[in-house]
Amino acid sequence: MNDKALVKVALRYKALYLDIRKEDINMSSEITPAVYSLLERLKEYGYCVSEELLHGLGMVSVEELTDIVAVIEDVMGVELNWSPLVKDWNVPTKEGAVDHFITWIANILHKEVDIRGTTLPCGHLIPEGTFPLERYNGCPYCGTPFVATDYVFKGQGSKLKELRLFTGKELKEVFQSLLSSPTPLDMTQKNSLELLLDEYDVPEGIEISMKETMMLVIRNLVRKEDGDKATSYLKTPTDILRYLWYEKTGQLQIIKPSVLQANARRLGYQMGMAGDTSLTYQERMKEHLKLKYSRKTCKMVAKWMNATSLSAKKAAEDMNPKRGMWVRFIRALRLAEYAKRKGFEHLAEIMDVFYNQDYTTWQGCIDKASKEKEAKKVLDLLKSRPGSFARCLFATMLRFGCEETLKAFEEVADKLPMRLLVSLGNAAEIYFDENSIRSIQTITGLRITIEHNKLLSLYSREERQQMVDAVYGVYKHAMLRRFKDMDTESKTIYIAPELFDIPISVGDRSSTIQDTSCALMGTRFPVEGDAVRLFLQWGKGLHAQHLDMDLSCRISYDDKIEECAYYHLTCTGAKHSGDIRSIPEMVGTAEYIDLSLPELEKAGARYATFTCNAYSCGSLSPNLVVGWMDSANEMTISEKDGVAYDPSCVQHMVRVGDDYLAKGLVFGVLDIARREIIWLEMPVSGQTLRSACREDIEALLKRLQRKLKIGELLRLKAEAQGLEILFDESQADESYTYEWALNPAEVSKLLY
Structure with missing residues (x-):
C-alpha cells in the first residue's frame, strides 16, 4: 500500500494518515524524540497536531515519520526554487x-x-x-533567472493549523463519500478518488449517482484489465461515449471536438502577429483527437454496447444528440464488424436502427409540441424526464404560464436530486430579474455573461417577482420534505455564524487542486495582519525553457483602477517582485506581489482582484501553484535573493491540473474594508490581467452572494427535523463549524 498517497489525501482533510488502530493508542504514552522532531518540522510549516494524533505518532516507525515530512514538503513546495527576479524587491x-x-x-x-x-x-x-544589475537575480531585460535557491523561510506564521488523526477507517469513509457524492466532484476530490482507487476496491452495493464519478471507477477497472466488470456501471451508450472521450481528452464532460479545437485556437493566440500560433494549436488538437484503438479495446467496447439493457430504439435515441461523434467512434472501434459476429445480436440491432434513423427523439417531440403550442403535451413529456424539466423550468414558465408549469413540476419534484433543487433556488432571482447580470460557466470552464430571456419583457416586475416567490415555495417545500424523511436522533444543532456567508457548491466545477486544505468557492478568509502576499510558482519538473506566467493584481477604487503587473511593478499599496519569462531547470521559479492594507485603506481602495495568466502560448503551466500568505507577524523578504515564501504563512493555495483549459485564473478578491479574502476560481481566456472582465467578476460575486448558503440549508434542516438551534457548540447533538465547511465532501452530504 502506498502510504505516501494516503498521507497526501488525508492532508487535504487537515489530517495525517497513520497505519494504526485508534483503539490501540495509549493516551498516556511518552513522546519520543523522533516525534518531538516531527512536531518541530510541522510547526515550521504551520501545523500542530491533536492530542490523539500526538500519541498515535509514537506508534509508527521513524521511516513513516520521515515519509510524512517528505509528503508535506512536497505539497508545500519547500524544495522548489522560490527566488524571484529582484533581490529585496520590497524596495523598488x-x-x-x-x-x-x-x-x-x-x-x-x-x-x-x-x-x-x-x-x-x-x-x-x-x-x-x-x-x-546588483539588484537582480537574472536578466532584467528578457526575464531569464540565473539564480536558484534551495531554501524557504519557516515558522513566521502567527496561526497554526491543527491536524487530526486519520486511520484506514476514516480514509475508507472518505473513499465511500466520494464514490456516492450526489454532486459532481471538484478537481481536488477527483484527484483524491483516483489516488484512493489505486489503494482500495470499490465496495459492493455502493450507489454511484454521478456519471462523472463512474468514469473514474471504470478507468481504474480497465487499467486493471477488469473491463468486463464495468458493464454493470454502463447503462446507456452515452455512458460508454463519456468514458471513451474521457480517456481521450481527460475531460469528464463530453466536450465536442469543434469546441476543443476552438479552445485550442484561443490558447495559441498571441498578441502580435509574430508570436501567434493559434492555427498551429488548433491543428495539434485536431491531430490529437483522431481516434485509433487496439483490437482488445474494440472488443471490450462492443461487449459493453451489446450488454446495454436499453432497446435498440432507445439506445439509438440516446446516441442521437452526439450522432456525429458516434459515427467516428463506430468506425474507429469497428463496431459494424463486431455486429456481424455471433453473440453480438443486440449490437447489430442497435447499429441497424441507428444508421437507418428508425427512431424518434424525445427532444424532437418537445420541439414539435412547443412549436404547435400544445402546452399539456409539452408538460407531460417534461414530466417523463424530471431532470430535463428542472433544467428548462424557468423558460417553460415564461412560455406556458407559471401556475400550470409549477403544478406539473411539483408532481415530479421529489424524483429530482437535491442538487438540482438547490440550483433552482439559487438561479431563480437572477433569471427573472431583467436588471441583473446573468453569468454562466461554459463547458470549457470560462465564465461569461449572457442576455436574459426575451420573454421576460412580456411580464411586469410584479409578475416576475411572483414567479420567483413561487419557485422558492416549490423549492422550499421539496427541501423540507427531503429533510423530514431523513432519520435522526438529534434534538439540538449548532450552526457556526460563518456558514451563513459560504455558498453551497452546486454548479461550480473546480479545475484546480487544493493540496493543503479544501474550501468551497465563496469562502471568506479573514486577514490577520497588515499585509497580504500573493505568490506564483511554476515550472516544477520541466526543463529550462521560455515559459512566461504572470502574477497580477487589480486594485479598484470608486473612481479609478490601478494595476500591479509585469508592466507596472509598483502602484499604491502594491509591489511586484519582477517579471520572469523563462524557467530554470526542473525546479521552477516564482513571482510575488505584496499588498499593504494600511496604504490601500488610506488611499480609499475598495477591492483587490488576484489573477495569474499564461503570457506564453498555451494554458497555465501544469503544476503551477498560486495562492496567498497572511500573518499577524511580519513576513520576511530576503535581501540576498528576494525569497519571500514561508509555508507557515500560507492561508490558501491551489495547484493547476494537467487538463486545465484556460489561459488565466482569477483566484481571489480582497475586500479591503472588511479585511477578508473571498476565494474564487474564475478561468479567463486572455494573456493579461485585463482579460479578466470586471463585469464578469462582479456577476460571479453577486451570484455567489445570492446562492443558498450552508447556514441557510442547515436552518431548513433544523426546521424540517424539529431541531433546536443552540449557540453553544459543546451542548449541541449536531455541530456544524467553519472547519467542517472547509471539507466539500462533508458539505455535499447535506444534499443526499
Whole structure:
C-alpha cells in the first residue's frame, strides 16, 4: 500500500494518515524524540497536531515519520526554487519603459557601436545607467533567472493549523463519500478518488449517482484489465461515449471536438502577429483527437454496447444528440464488424436502427409540441424526464404560464436530486430579474455573461417577482420534505455564524487542486495582519525553457483602477517582485506581489482582484501553484535573493491540473474594508490581467452572494427535523463549524 498517497489525501482533510488502530493508542504514552522532531518540522510549516494524533505518532516507525515530512514538503513546495527576479524587491528598482527601450537599441547596435555595459549569460547587453544589475537575480531585460535557491523561510506564521488523526477507517469513509457524492466532484476530490482507487476496491452495493464519478471507477477497472466488470456501471451508450472521450481528452464532460479545437485556437493566440500560433494549436488538437484503438479495446467496447439493457430504439435515441461523434467512434472501434459476429445480436440491432434513423427523439417531440403550442403535451413529456424539466423550468414558465408549469413540476419534484433543487433556488432571482447580470460557466470552464430571456419583457416586475416567490415555495417545500424523511436522533444543532456567508457548491466545477486544505468557492478568509502576499510558482519538473506566467493584481477604487503587473511593478499599496519569462531547470521559479492594507485603506481602495495568466502560448503551466500568505507577524523578504515564501504563512493555495483549459485564473478578491479574502476560481481566456472582465467578476460575486448558503440549508434542516438551534457548540447533538465547511465532501452530504 502506498502510504505516501494516503498521507497526501488525508492532508487535504487537515489530517495525517497513520497505519494504526485508534483503539490501540495509549493516551498516556511518552513522546519520543523522533516525534518531538516531527512536531518541530510541522510547526515550521504551520501545523500542530491533536492530542490523539500526538500519541498515535509514537506508534509508527521513524521511516513513516520521515515519509510524512517528505509528503508535506512536497505539497508545500519547500524544495522548489522560490527566488524571484529582484533581490529585496520590497524596495523598488525604479526600472521603467525607458530602460527597456535603451537596452533594446543597445542590443541592436552593440556590434557596430562601442557601448559600455555588462553582457549577461543570456547574451543581452545591459548598458550602464539603465537597470541596477546588483539588484537582480537574472536578466532584467528578457526575464531569464540565473539564480536558484534551495531554501524557504519557516515558522513566521502567527496561526497554526491543527491536524487530526486519520486511520484506514476514516480514509475508507472518505473513499465511500466520494464514490456516492450526489454532486459532481471538484478537481481536488477527483484527484483524491483516483489516488484512493489505486489503494482500495470499490465496495459492493455502493450507489454511484454521478456519471462523472463512474468514469473514474471504470478507468481504474480497465487499467486493471477488469473491463468486463464495468458493464454493470454502463447503462446507456452515452455512458460508454463519456468514458471513451474521457480517456481521450481527460475531460469528464463530453466536450465536442469543434469546441476543443476552438479552445485550442484561443490558447495559441498571441498578441502580435509574430508570436501567434493559434492555427498551429488548433491543428495539434485536431491531430490529437483522431481516434485509433487496439483490437482488445474494440472488443471490450462492443461487449459493453451489446450488454446495454436499453432497446435498440432507445439506445439509438440516446446516441442521437452526439450522432456525429458516434459515427467516428463506430468506425474507429469497428463496431459494424463486431455486429456481424455471433453473440453480438443486440449490437447489430442497435447499429441497424441507428444508421437507418428508425427512431424518434424525445427532444424532437418537445420541439414539435412547443412549436404547435400544445402546452399539456409539452408538460407531460417534461414530466417523463424530471431532470430535463428542472433544467428548462424557468423558460417553460415564461412560455406556458407559471401556475400550470409549477403544478406539473411539483408532481415530479421529489424524483429530482437535491442538487438540482438547490440550483433552482439559487438561479431563480437572477433569471427573472431583467436588471441583473446573468453569468454562466461554459463547458470549457470560462465564465461569461449572457442576455436574459426575451420573454421576460412580456411580464411586469410584479409578475416576475411572483414567479420567483413561487419557485422558492416549490423549492422550499421539496427541501423540507427531503429533510423530514431523513432519520435522526438529534434534538439540538449548532450552526457556526460563518456558514451563513459560504455558498453551497452546486454548479461550480473546480479545475484546480487544493493540496493543503479544501474550501468551497465563496469562502471568506479573514486577514490577520497588515499585509497580504500573493505568490506564483511554476515550472516544477520541466526543463529550462521560455515559459512566461504572470502574477497580477487589480486594485479598484470608486473612481479609478490601478494595476500591479509585469508592466507596472509598483502602484499604491502594491509591489511586484519582477517579471520572469523563462524557467530554470526542473525546479521552477516564482513571482510575488505584496499588498499593504494600511496604504490601500488610506488611499480609499475598495477591492483587490488576484489573477495569474499564461503570457506564453498555451494554458497555465501544469503544476503551477498560486495562492496567498497572511500573518499577524511580519513576513520576511530576503535581501540576498528576494525569497519571500514561508509555508507557515500560507492561508490558501491551489495547484493547476494537467487538463486545465484556460489561459488565466482569477483566484481571489480582497475586500479591503472588511479585511477578508473571498476565494474564487474564475478561468479567463486572455494573456493579461485585463482579460479578466470586471463585469464578469462582479456577476460571479453577486451570484455567489445570492446562492443558498450552508447556514441557510442547515436552518431548513433544523426546521424540517424539529431541531433546536443552540449557540453553544459543546451542548449541541449536531455541530456544524467553519472547519467542517472547509471539507466539500462533508458539505455535499447535506444534499443526499
